[in-house]
Amino acid sequence: MGLRGLAPGGYRRRVTLTHDPLWPRAGSWPVDDGGEADAAILGVPTWRTSLSSTGAHATPAAVRDALARYSPTLLGPPPVDLSEALRIVDAGDVTEPDGAEGEASVRAAVAGLRARTRLVVAIGGDNSLTYPVAQGAGARGLITIDAHFDLRDGVSNGSPVRRLVDDGLDPRRIVQLGIADFANSAAYAQRAADLGITVVSMDEVRRRGADDVMAEALEIAGVDGDVHLDVDVDVCDRSVAPGCPASVPGGLAAWELRALVRRAAADARVRSADIAEVDATADAPDGRTVRLAALCVLELLAGKAVSR
Numbered sequence: 689m690g691l692r693g694l695a696p697g698g699y700r701r702r703v704t705l706t707h708d709p710l711w712p713r714a715g716s717w718p719v720d721d722g723g724e725a726d727a728a729i730l731g732v733p734t735w736r737t738s739l740s741s742t743g744a745h746a747t748p749a750a751v752r753d754a755l756a757r758y759s760p761t762l763l764g765p766p767p768v769d770l771s772e773a774l775r776i777v778d779a780g781d782v783t784e785p786d787g788a789e790g791e792a793s794v795r796a797a798v799a800g801l802r803a804r805t806r807l808v809v810a811i812g813g814d815n816s817l818t819y820p821v822a823q824g825a826g827a828r829g830l831i832t833i834d835a836h837f838d839l840r841d842g843v844s845n846g847s848p849v850r851r852l853v854d855d856g857l858d859p860r861r862i863v864q865l866g867i868a869d870f871a872n873s874a875a876y877a878q879r880a881a882d883l884g885i886t887v888v889s890m891d892e893v894r895r896r897g898a899d900d901v902m903a904e905a906l907e908i909a910g911v912d913g914d915v916h917l918d919v920d921v922d923v924c925d926r927s928v929a930p931g932c933p934a935s936v937p938g939g940l941a942a943w944e945l946r947a948l949v950r951r952a953a954a955d956a957r958v959r960s961a962d963i964a965e966v967d968a969t970a971d972a973p974d975g976r977t978v979r980l981a982a983l984c985v986l987e988l989l990a991g992k993a994v995s996r
């Protein structure tokens with residue numbers, strides 16, 4: 689495992705940030721020292737099996753940079769500084785996470801972190817990372833926030849949910865939030881139904897709201913123990929997530945995704961999460977998808993901070 693290596697052809701920092709001693713910045717958390725922590729950040733730059741061509745392997749570095757655009761402050765009242773309320777560590781990247789060997793490295797890295805933290809945050813990478821991350825975390829339930837079922841055959845960013853089921857995850861403990869029309873096929877919708885997966889469409893998420901659908905999802909996914917949260921940013925509208933190859937016009941708003949993520953992380957059963965599908969090398973015009981991914985990292989941490 690290497691620390692903070694930029695992937696080949698990867699993202700390079702483009703902004704210089706001003707310094708104000710009264711305005712702390714998020715990110716730059718200490719390197720993991722092997723001790724106990726509330727949360728650990730781990731880069732998992734998967735990309736080789738993506739169905740759409742992607743530069744998602746550049747994204748962990750880009751998200752770390754983007755975190756510095758934001759403060760670590762929840763306004764309260766009283767205000768909470770995430771970096772003070774939580775012990776957050778950066779465990780670097782799994783440098784070659786694809787393929788059987790790579791997935792074994794991811795599983796081992798996540799399992800090690802899971803044993804001594806309340807939350808492992810895996811920054812992808814394409815959505816194939818969900819499979820080894822959830823397994824390494826020993827998850828007994830899965831919530832996806834994703835426009836897609838990810839139940840395809842084979843090994844790709846479109847198959848992690850099917851692979852987890854094949855390996856023994858009980859499909860009755862899987863809840864999929866944000867599944868979208870015109871982004872899936874009838875065959876995979878039928879597969880989800882046959883397996884007994886709980887599917888909540890994008891329209892229903894909107895109609896019922898983040899708190900309601902996430903509370904129900906946690907009750908279903910959390911019956912047997914810990915829950916893994918898969919945050920596929922392509923559930924968001926293409927205007928806010930242009931860096932996701934498969935985001936569609938009409939997707940969720942950024943605030944809806946952020947509310948879902950914070951609500952999930954506030955539940956003690958959510959012990960691991962991944963943020964997937966953002967391609968930092970194709971994030972025109974202004975890097976907004978990477979920024980949203982960075983805010984999802986902060987929302988995960990916020991959930992754990994408010995639930996202390």
Ligand SMILES: N=CN[C@@H](CCC(=O)O)C(=O)O
Binds near residue numbers: 847
């Ligand atoms: N999680 C994403 N799943 C999409 C991937 C599509 C793509 O890469 O183009 C899917 O299965 O359709």
